[in-house]
Amino acid sequence: MAKYIGKRLVYMLLSLWMIVTATFFFMRIAPGNPFASEKKLPPEIEANLNAHFGLDKPWYEQYWEYLVRIVNWDFGPSFKYKSQTVNDLINEGFPVSFLLGMEAIFIAVAVGVLLGIIAALKHNRWPDYTAMIVAVLGISVPSFIMASFLQYFLAIKMGIFPVARWESFMHSVLPAVALASAPMAFIARLTRSSMLEVLANDYIKTAKSKGLSRGVITVKHTIRNALLPVVTYMGPLTAGILTGSFVIERIFGIPGLGAHFVTSINNRDYTVIMGVTVFYSILLLVSILLVDIAYGIIDPRIKLAGGKKGE
Amino acid sequence: MEKLLEVKNLEVSFQTYGGTVKAVRGVSFDLHKGETLAIVGESGSGKSVTSQSIMKLIPMPPGRISDGQILLNGDDIVPKTEKQMEKIRGKEISMIFQDPMTSLNPTMKVGNQIMEVLVKHQNMSKQDAKNRAIELLRLVGIPMPEKRVNQYPHEFSGGMRQRAMIAIALAANPKLLIADEPTTALDVTIQAQILELMKDLQNKMDTSIIFITHDLGVVANVADRVAVMYAGQIVEMGTVDEIFYDPRHPYTWGLLASMPSLENDDKAELAAIPGTPPDLTNPPKGDAFAARNQYALAIDFEEEPPMFQISETHFAKTWLLHPDAPKVEPPEAVKRRMRQLSSTFEKPVLVKEGE
Ligand SMILES: Nc1ncnc2c1ncn2[C@@H]1O[C@H](COP(=O)(O)OP(=O)(O)O)[C@@H](O)[C@H]1O
Ligand code: SF4
Numbered sequence A: 001m002a003k004y005i006g007k008r009l010v011y012m013l014l015s016l017w018m019i020v021t022a023t024f025f026f027m028r029i030a031p032g033n034p035f036a037s038e039k040k041l042p043p044e045i046e047a048n049l050n051a052h053f054g055l056d057k058p059w060y061e062q063y064w065e066y067l068v069r070i071v072n073w074d075f076g077p078s079f080k081y082k083s084q085t086v087n088d089l090i091n092e093g094f095p096v097s098f099l100l101g102m103e104a105i106f107i108a109v110a111v112g113v114l115l116g117i118i119a120a121l122k123h124n125r126w127p128d129y130t131a132m133i134v135a136v137l138g139i140s141v142p143s144f145i146m147a148s149f150l151q152y153f154l155a156i157k158m159g160i161f162p163v164a165r166w167e168s169f170m171h172s173v174l175p176a177v178a179l180a181s182a183p184m185a186f187i188a189r190l191t192r193s194s195m196l197e198v199l200a201n202d203y204i205k206t207a208k209s210k211g212l213s214r215g216v217i218t219v220k221h222t223i224r225n226a227l228l229p230v231v232t233y234m235g236p237l238t239a240g241i242l243t244g245s246f247v248i249e250r251i252f253g254i255p256g257l258g259a260h261f262v263t264s265i266n267n268r269d270y271t272v273i274m275g276v277t278v279f280y281s282i283l284l285l286v287s288i289l290l291v292d293i294a295y296g297i298i299d300p301r302i303k304l305a306g307g308k309k310g311e
Numbered sequence B: 001m002e003k004l005l006e007v008k009n010l011e012v013s014f015q016t017y018g019g020t021v022k023a024v025r026g027v028s029f030d031l032h033k034g035e036t037l038a039i040v041g042e043s044g045s046g047k048s049v050t051s052q053s054i055m056k057l058i059p060m061p062p063g064r065i066s067d068g069q070i071l072l073n074g075d076d077i078v079p080k081t082e083k084q085m086e087k088i089r090g091k092e093i094s095m096i097f098q099d100p101m102t103s104l105n106p107t108m109k110v111g112n113q114i115m116e117v118l119v120k121h122q123n124m125s126k127q128d129a130k131n132r133a134i135e136l137l138r139l140v141g142i143p144m145p146e147k148r149v150n151q152y153p154h155e156f157s158g159g160m161r162q163r164a165m166i167a168i169a170l171a172a173n174p175k176l177l178i179a180d181e182p183t184t185a186l187d188v189t190i191q192a193q194i195l196e197l198m199k200d201l202q203n204k205m206d207t208s209i210i211f212i213t214h215d216l217g218v219v220a221n222v223a224d225r226v227a228v229m230y231a232g233q234i235v236e237m238g239t240v241d242e243i244f245y246d247p248r249h250p251y252t253w254g255l256l257a258s259m260p261s262l263e264n265d266d267k268a269e270l271a272a273i274p275g276t277p278p279d280l281t282n283p284p285k286g287d288a289f290a291a292r293n294q295y296a297l298a299i300d301f302e303e304e305p306p307m308f309q310i311s312e313t314h315f316a317k318t319w320l321l322h323p324d325a326p327k328v329e330p331p332e333a334v335k336r337r338m339r340q341l342s343s344t345f346e347k348p349v350l351v352k353e354g355e
């Protein structure tokens, strides 16, 4: 196991390095610069600014300095917010995004799995059809439309939830639901089809032939095996929630990392864009690794290479 | 001998998009305590559906037992509820399936899969059940059972998995064991070992066995009696000797002629039965086998043959046994093994309906 994780960590570092390099060069190719704004700056001031942020140096020096800083977990200053570093932005925004993301993941998994199980157990009857209509809607309606829809009905019309901002748990419900709806629908369909597949398996018939009750068969033999694909989906789910949060945080005025990220792109705030991209990449790579490890633990057929009993 | 099981005029159908599939069409047989009955027939002849009906394991819907009785110790199980069936499955009747690769749960330890039965039917504590599971694994010939009990199915070979399945099936000392092609998925040497094991355990535990196979070759070794199924019906039934040495139904002749054996080597070509079984959504008029039967008479396309009795234990459903039927010779491969059996009646007797 340790060997396997070690190997995976090395691959992760490699991927990270490639991501950092790619972001760095894409940033330079992109037209415009952080100081391009409505008012033309006097050339002396612009030169001063460039010198201050090291933009006057040759690209390889900038690249090298950037790598060194990232290794030291220092993403540098923000170009736009004079007094803030990128680290400040991450430290401030990430906890908010994390909370929102976790809430969304929880909703997506809990509701999605539940809907999927109900649909499969009531296969081709009305609960199945209802759950699948909900799922198709969830998948086909983009999250920003879902968000406006929720805001309009549940907040403005009915006044159950606050429209926007980030102050209490109630404030988090609508954005979390909007963020969760698409992955929830996907998980519902995944769970349903995987349940149906498991139910058609011979070992379910074996379980029945032993005299086990339907309840025991469902819990002990069906659901457990049916959830394996859902566990694999947790990696892409995290990615989906991350990217989804860019839009949702903007719509609901939530001071999370996603909102900062979008603002920084509009501002061409190089260091923030790069820093947040790298930070997100690390997050994603780690969560994929965790999912793989969890999968290896849950499914006895998977032996993580280098594991104790691994071949 | 006491009757353990009596199946009377069983009819099972499936509702499908293409119409109603009449998978089992009036099957009757009985089984004595400690006896082994083999059910043979081509794939699709309704062997699995018949046997799964005995445990009410067929999916309902689309399946339906549309007629008949299944008496276990004189008690009809057809009207029983799922809750009542739970007390019968695994305890009175248990089943071994064809493919040991897929019939065990891949994410549950083999020991736990045995223990489930013991906990359910024998009210054992977890610890007792585990000890008993180890004993059972030893009984079915799995080496190092203390270690194996904690392993997962993928750590077992095919033959070992089928042994584990047998351990599960026998855990609660059932009175009837149904083995649905238990060796079909295994290679020949393993096949022989599993058959040996089953015979051995039957002697020890005095279980009755219904042994399903499409391979007449294995039947002679394991069975007391044989039922030959075709298109959802039993077309011939008798003791092993009667089926092997005095077969009367052309379908049985076909099965015997297509069976590889020592005498039947490269000289005589293996004669596969031509054609395919009929569509059971619309079973043909007359005898279902007529279209594939080189001996078919005119009446065969008009009217279904009745059952004739050839001896106390031997039955066949073919017009050829009718007194007016022309005398026909079975194929060479079958004729060579035919011999006169002492128990045979002088003349075939028509079995009246409803008997
Ligand atoms: N669940 C089902 N739905 C529809 N038809 C079925 C189902 N199960 C079995 N059948 C039909 O019943 C017939 C007998 O099948 P089966 O008993 O499995 O044959 P065997 O075991 O002799 O190979 C086949 O024609 C098959 O198509
Ligand atoms: S009844 Fe007719 S068709 Fe059927 S097996 Fe006998 S001879 Fe052949």
Ligand SMILES: [Mg+2]
Pocket (backbone or CB within 6 Å): B044, B047, B048, B049, B180
């Ligand atoms: Mg079958």
